Amino acid sequence: MNLHPTTAGLLLAGILFVLGLISVLIRRNIIFMLLSVEIMLNAAGLAFVVAASHWGQADGQVMFMFILAMAAAEVSVGLALILQLYHQLRTLDSDEASRMNG
């Protein structure tokens, strides 16, 4: 295991990202999908921080903070939406919410 630290960090970020993606795709429970999106955002943030340490610049970390803020906003709005959905449909199944089909 003689990996370059940047490469190793990016590999971890990639694996976490794809795991989150798989979860989004296979889950029907909408709260799980929200969690999975959080995993993916976190993986992206990790990649930024790894890049920041690679170049020795602060920009990557700044981006991580923005992602953090965005995740917080997203979760608050997302949870409110889920609440509405649950009130409307009495379920958390995202496939049920398919009224806007073509």
Added chain:
Amino acid sequence: MDIAFIVAALIAVAATVRVITCYNIMHALLYLVVSLLAVAVVLYTYGAPFMAVLEIIIYAGAIMVLIIFFVMMLNLGLETAEHEKAWLRPRIWIVPGIFCVVLLGELLYLILQNKQPSAGIQVVPPKQVGMALFGPYLIAVELTGILLMAGIVGAYHLGRQHKKTVHRFLENNLNT
């Protein structure tokens, strides 16, 4: 290669795998907290201690706790776990899984292609981050503030319970 990094990375991946395979949403959330703490350690090893702290405080501390309270509020019990079990069939996850594995393969391939020389891990102190944040990124910070406000207003608006205008009995009739 730092031993801390390896351990933390392994824990992060294992916990995340548990998150996506777990049927009980509470367990999944707790695994996710573990995963986030592991990622915080990774961040620390990559010379971003401030980010590691933020990860723990905001992600694991605030966001995850918010979701946990939300789940508790909806009172999703064993029934939900049963549902999850029923929904997670190989027929459903096999094709997306294949595509995601292909995507992962491509990502790994591209990352391993990287032949750029590096000075190793460079520590970027929080002061530098703060200088950048309130210097060149000032506008972005302002916009992030607006985004957060929009999130607050949106959450308040969407989460509001509508007043019931008819009797419960009639409402049930309407729903059926």
Added chain:
Amino acid sequence: MLPALIPAIPFLGACILMLCWKRISRSAVTVIGCGSVGLSAVVALVVAATVASSGKEPLVQHVWQWIQVPGFAAGIDFRMDALSVVFTLVITIVGFLIHVYATGYMHDDEDYGRFFACMNLFVGSMLVLVMADNLLLLYLGWEGVGLCSYLLIGFWYKDPENNYAARKAFIVTRVGDTAMAIALFLLFEHMGTLNIQRLLQEAPVLWAKGDPMVTLIALLLLGGAVGKSAQLPLQTWLPDAMAGPTPVSALIHAATMVTAGVYLIARMHVIFELSPAAQTATAIIGGVTLLMAGVSALVQTDIKRVLAYSTISQIGYMFLALGCGAWSAAIFHFVTHAFFKALLFMGAGAVIVALHHEQDMFKMGGLKKMLPGVFWVFLIGCASLTAIPFVTAGFYSKDQIIWLSWAAVGGHKAYWLAGVLGALLTGMYTFRMFFLVFYGEVKTKVHHIPGPVMMVPLYILAMLSTIAGFIELPHTLGHVTLFSNWLAPVLPAVQMAQESVALEWASQLISAVLALGGIWLAYVWVVKRPQGMVDFLSMPGQVWLQGFWRRGWDIDALYDALIVQPFVYLSNINRKDLIDKIYTGTAQLMEACHNAMARTQSGILRWYIMGVVLGAVAILSVLIWRLHEVS
């Protein structure tokens, strides 16, 4: 201002009648309808006198600039030269007499005013046709008379048969009109003008004799004339056109409109002289038509259809004369034919009214006693049509054609043979009709004796049918050339290849003998009815042949099989419009794409994310592939 008044007055009458015939009394309709044409006739006489007194100098009048664009100008220009004067006088005078007659004939019709509105419109259009100084205006009149013909054939529109006949007339003549329009385009393309005088002057400069282009133009003009004048192969509409009221048949389908083709060819004679092939074609069409129509007239049962086929046959004579270069002879025959055919039609109309709208000759008979006045004028008309020597106008005009069809430069013995055979046929069918109607036993009772308003025009026309011949007498009989002298400034004199007086005598003798022989045959056939003749006529082949001729040589059926049925077949195949398929197909393709795309819009979130993943995989694959390309 005078020449323009001639068509303007009937047009004005037509406008007044069209707008308010329902609101004015019948007598007012009569006064306006007849008065406008009568007034027009008076003006025409004044104009004719003016032209005559000024040494046949044409009277040209520019009324209005109709079209003025770069490279093309056409005006409402009228030109009264000798030829136009002849036609104008015939149209207005015969038209006036027919209008007067129609006041009696149409007296009980509920659409009395509409009838006169159309008739006035027709007279106006016909006058525009013959007075036009450019071909575009001529074409306007040409289409105007076609429209009026359509309106008047279908006058009794409640019977679908009449509407069918009207449509047939309109559509069949349209074939010829299209040919004529193409001829006009070609003339304009090559000469840059449609002014008739300039065309006539410049055509010989532009084209040598026999030039293919001038032949093409002449043949296309001939096509137009053939359609309008009901000559082979477009003659099928005229017998059916008899569905209209009898005055219409007299005015439009005997005296004036059907001779528009003759006028056109005479007017454009320079073009035809430049093209011997087109002239030969004209003569052959005329000769064949006169024989075929004559044979068909022999076996008709409807009195008006006999006259219709007779008209076709007589116009065939005119075409024969035009084809031989005997221009003035054709016009002379037009004049006499207008008189005696109008007379015959109106006489037949009087008989039809008297027998309560019975047109079948085999249900008539013995009318000599009942309708003596009609009998005498009908006899004069028949005599003139048959060309009984010396006393009838028809003799002078027709014998001139027969003789010239041999003796003129463009003539041929075959034409002459067709002419004299036609004379025999004319005698036969005319007097077969005459004997059937006026002799034999009474089969239908007369219930209405025609009044003076119908009879006076007949007397006048009978007189004209007799004396009109004396303005042009052949070499052998006095040699009067008033008519051809009158036309000399417009139409060149006929060039003779034969000057033999003896031959001319022989020709006249033969045609006269054949005409009289035809009468004798008709007498034997209809009145005497010997057993041998009856047996011969009832042989199976004979019966079939008679039916064949009665149906006009089955040309209708031929066209039906050759043109109508394939067209109907094709349109049935093409019921859903093949060309439209391109457009509906595009729309359907779009709709299919839409449906396919809409299916992807399932509303299931995971599908959409799957799409994103696929896109990411694709983009990264391309990226990796590019990396390998570079390295």
